Amino acid sequence: MLVERRRSVASQATTILAERIRSQIYAPGSRLPSESELAAELGVSRASVRSALARLAAEGMVLRKQGDGTYVNARLENLPTTLDGLWNFLRLIEFSGRAPSIRVLSRTVRPATESEVEALALEEEEPVFFLQRVFYADNTPAILAGNAIPLAALRLPPEQCDGQLPIDELIATCCGAQIAYDIFDIGAVLPDAETRAVLELAEARPLLHLRQVFYDRQNEPLLCGSSHYDDKLLGLRLVQSWT
Amino acid sequence: MLVERRRSVASQATTILAERIRSQIYAPGSRLPSESELAAELGVSRASVRSALARLAAEGMVLRKQGDGTYVNARLENLPTTLDGLWNFLRLIEFSGRAPSIRVLSRTVRPATESEVEALALEEEEPVFFLQRVFYADNTPAILAGNAIPLAALRLPPEQCDGQLPIDELIATCCGAQIAYDIFDIGAVLPDAETRAVLELAEARPLLHLRQVFYDRQNEPLLCGSSHYDDKLLGLRLVQSWT
DNA sequence: CAGTGGTCTAGACCACCCA
DNA sequence: GGGTGGTCTAGACCACTGC
Numbered sequence: 001m002l003v004e005r006r007r008s009v010a011s012q013a014t015t016i017l018a019e020r021i022r023s024q025i026y027a028p029g030s031r032l033p034s035e036s037e038l039a040a041e042l043g044v045s046r047a048s049v050r051s052a053l054a055r056l057a058a059e060g061m062v063l064r065k066q067g068d069g070t071y072v073n074a075r076l077e078n079l080p081t082t083l084d085g086l087w088n089f090l091r092l093i094e095f096s097g098r099a100p101s102i103r104v105l106s107r108t109v110r111p112a113t114e115s116e117v118e119a120l121a122l123e124e125e126e127p128v129f130f131l132q133r134v135f136y137a138d139n140t141p142a143i144l145a146g147n148a149i150p151l152a153a154l155r156l157p158p159e160q161c162d163g164q165l166p167i168d169e170l171i172a173t174c175c176g177a178q179i180a181y182d183i184f185d186i187g188a189v190l191p192d193a194e195t196r197a198v199l200e201l202a203e204a205r206p207l208l209h210l211r212q213v214f215y216d217r218q219n220e221p222l223l224c225g226s227s228h229y230d231d232k233l234l235g236l237r238l239v240q241s242w243t
Numbered sequence: 244m245l246v247e248r249r250r251s252v253a254s255q256a257t258t259i260l261a262e263r264i265r266s267q268i269y270a271p272g273s274r275l276p277s278e279s280e281l282a283a284e285l286g287v288s289r290a291s292v293r294s295a296l297a298r299l300a301a302e303g304m305v306l307r308k309q310g311d312g313t314y315v316n317a318r319l320e321n322l323p324t325t326l327d328g329l330w331n332f333l334r335l336i337e338f339s340g341r342a343p344s345i346r347v348l349s350r351t352v353r354p355a356t357e358s359e360v361e362a363l364a365l366e367e368e369e370p371v372f373f374l375q376r377v378f379y380a381d382n383t384p385a386i387l388a389g390n391a392i393p394l395a396a397l398r399l400p401p402e403q404c405d406g407q408l409p410i411d412e413l414i415a416t417c418c419g420a421q422i423a424y425d426i427f428d429i430g431a432v433l434p435d436a437e438t439r440a441v442l443e444l445a446e447a448r449p450l451l452h453l454r455q456v457f458y459d460r461q462n463e464p465l466l467c468g469s470s471h472y473d474d475k476l477l478g479l480r481l482v483q484s485w486t
Numbered sequence: 487c488a489g490t491g492g493t494c495t496a497g498a499c500c501a502c503c504c505a
Numbered sequence: 506g507g508g509t510g511g512t513c514t515a516g517a518c519c520a521c522t523g524c
Contacts (some may be wrong), residue, residue, distance in 0.1 A: 008493065015286040016382055022495030034509060045495045050510085060424050063462055066510045072461060078426055086483055168485070179485045181303050183321055186481075188431035188449035206431035206449030218319060231430040238429075240329055242411070242422045251512065277490060288514045293491085309491045310522030 009044050013052035016042070021061055021072055029074035029094040032062065060239040080237045087184070089135045089143050089227075090166050093235065096234055098137040104163035105132040105144075105198070109151060116148045119213045119224040127151040129158045131170075134198055141199045142234045145227040149175065153222055171223060185211040186236075195228050208236060252287050256295035259285065264304055264315055272317035275305065288373050303482040309467060323480045330427070332378045332386050332470075333409050339477055341380040347406035348375040348387075348441070352394060359391045362456045362467040370394040372401045374413075376443055384442045385477045388470040392418065396465055412455065414466060418460040428454040431477075 004012060017038075020026050023132070032038070035053065039046040053070055056062045060079045063071045073079070080095065093100035111125040128148040135143040147167070149201040154161070155173050161174040168179050196204065208229040216222045229236065247255060254339050260281075263347040265270050275281070278296065282289040296313055299305045303322045306314045316322070336343035354368040354452065365371070378386040390410070396418050397404070404417040432452040439447065451472040459465045472479065 010493080036509090047496090048494065053510095060426070063460070064510065065460065065503080067504075067508080069503095069509060071462075075458070078456075086485065180306055181482055181484045183303070184481045184483065186429060186451065186479040188451045190433075190449055206433055208431045208451075210431065213321075215318070217308065218304070219314075220450055236429040238427045239424055240427065241424045242329065252514080279490090290515090291513065296491095307491065308522080309520065310489080312490060312522095 010048045010051035013038075013042055013044060013048055014055050017052055018061065019058060021056070021076070024070050028076060030071050031069040031071050034069065035202070058239075058241045060241065079239060088147065088166050088168070092234060092236075093135060093137045093142060096137060097137075101136045102164050103134045103136065105134055107131050107156055107158060107161070107163060112148065112150075115226075116224055119211075120150055120213070120221045122150055129154055129161065129174075131161070131163055134165060137234060140233060142230050143227055144195055144198050145225060147223055147225045149223050153177075153220075167223070167225070170212065171216070175216070175222055177218075177222055179214050179222075180217045180219065182212050183216040187211070189228070191228055199228065199230055201230075205232070207231070252415060253291045253294035256281075256285055256291055257298050260295055260299060261304065264299070264319070269315050271319060274312040274314050275486065277312065298422045301482075301484045303484065322482060328408070329422060331409050331411070332388065334480075335477060336378060336380045336385060337403050342382075344382070345407050347379045348377060350374050350406060352401055355391065355393075358360060358469075359467055362391055362454075363391070363464045365393055372397055372404065374404070374406055376406060380477060383476060385473050386470055387438055387441050388468055390468045392466050396420075396463075401434070403420055410466070410468070414457065418459075418465055420461075420465055422457050422465075423460045423462065425455050425457040430454070432471070434471055442471065442473055444473075448475070450474070 009183070026032055033041070035046050035049050038049045042049065053062060053064065057064050060073055061076065063073055065071070067147060090100045090102070091240045108130050109127050110130055112120065112122050116122065116128060117126070120128070128150050130146065130148050132144070132146045134141050135145060147170075151158075155176045156174050161170065165173065171177055171179055187209040188206050190204060191199070191201065191207050195207075201205075208231045210227045211227055212225040212227070213221050214223040214225075263305050270373045271275040276284070278292050279288050285292065296305060296307065300307050303316055304319065306316055308314070308408050332437055333343045333345075351373050353373055355363065355371045359365065359371060360367060360369070365370070371393050373389065373391050375387070375389045377384050378388060390413075394401075398419045404413065408416065414420055414422055414447050430452040431449050433447060434444065434450050435441070436486070440449075442450075450472045453470045453472055455468040455470070456464050458469075
């Protein structure tokens with residue numbers, strides 16, 4: 001049943017169970033087989049099954065009741081269902097049921113701004129590769145995102161960095177690094193005229209402002225982003241599980 | 244070492260390690276003892292230690308490197324450090340280093356609004372207990388929060404519901420229920436005049452709008468909230484760990 | 487190569503729920 | 506009481522890192 005070599009047993013079990021829920025093999029509101037039964041059926045230990053169920057529970061797909069059982073959440077339609085909790089603009093658009101695409105607005109090398117110097121721990125005026133992109137949902141502009149990478153961190157020349165890539169792959173190919181974690185700050189702003197034009201907003205309504213800093217496995221800040229996010233168009237939703 | 248009966252060993256280990264990091268017994272950037280050493284020292288299994296470390300890693304407090312070791316994040320000052328990932332207005336204010344307090348603006352029983360009917364799966368016009376509160380950070384108003392609970396879900400009369408309680412305790416004491424999970428929608432809005440007055444905003448700057456629905460262990464929607472959040476004052480920050 | 491974290495197992499006991 | 510999820514353990518093997 002679980003034969004892939006490269007993915008962990010627990011991760012494969014997660015996928016299998018999530019798929020059964022999505023396809024209603026386990027109907028909304030119904031009780032799943034017990035952990036022991038699932039372990040026997042999948043040919044893995046109970047610990048692995050528990051790891052999978054814990055993940056599904058954290059995302060709200062199942063509800064666990066001690067002494068009773070594990071139930072499929074009957075309100076699945078309310079959930080973000082990202083299945084890994086990571087916010088990635090392309091996938092946020094995909095999950096909203098629309099086709100994502102990216103248009104590169106500009107790609108320049110320029111001195112770091114004051115906030116970039118602070119976020120990326122740079123020297124004053126240190127050059128950064130700045131990539132400005134628009135994320136479309138079904139051809140409607142939803143996000144205007146600007147990303148800055150210290151020139152010193154690039155292993156490819158800026159002109160070879162593929163602007164169509166999601167952030168983790170961008171960092172992987174252009175910097176040869178892996179993201180360890182990132183920090184998100186969420187705020188509300190009134191967009192300036194330029195932003196409004198790019199996002200084709202008729203009125204001057206407020207947008208979400210997402211500021212992110214991505215760190216690599218050496219804990220060096222590798223990329224910082226400043227994005228204007230049209231929450232009316234896309235929605236920003238998260239689930240919190242209360243142990 | 245780990246003797247409390249009511250908390251799990253893994254949870255106690257988490258607290259101990261977090262405390263050692265906070266007090267710099269494990270200095271920023273330094274390597275922690277190996278999992279086996281910690282297990283031996285704390286008198287628990289390696290699995291319990293791993294559970295604790297996994298939690299700290301998810302919040303960015305430590306960085307784990309296979310084949311190398313576990314390191315204290317040297318950039319702790321950037322982290323939200325909630326140590327359980329749950330957003331609770333009182334604790335968000337506390338963690339920002341300010342003194343939280345609550346003022347109850349109004350407590351009424353009124354028919355549910357259209358959006359409450361939808362969020363709470365009510366009948367049209369069904370009565371709800373509506374509690375409007377202001378959360379202060381060091382006596383500066385930071386959040387205007389409105390919470391609606393179906394009257395049918397209350398086990399205490401509305402006038403006996405303590406408006407000073409955080410949301411989980413409010414639900415515990417007034418409804419006799421426990422929160423299983425909640426769903427958050429984050430948006431940006433321009434506050435109306437009334438909201439602006441309550442939050443003592445001079446200009447008409449945009450605020451975060453948080454809409455929440457809390458579900459109990461029976462998966463019934465118990466409470467919905469609509470809050471205006473001054474992100475300039477408080478900040479809304481989260482960490483994402485990329486496995 | 488030795489030591490680290492990553493994965494997985496089998497088995498045990500507990501707390502809890504329901505019939 | 507019998508079954509469920511919640512916790513914990515001991516031990517094994519693997520993948521990776523740094524020396």
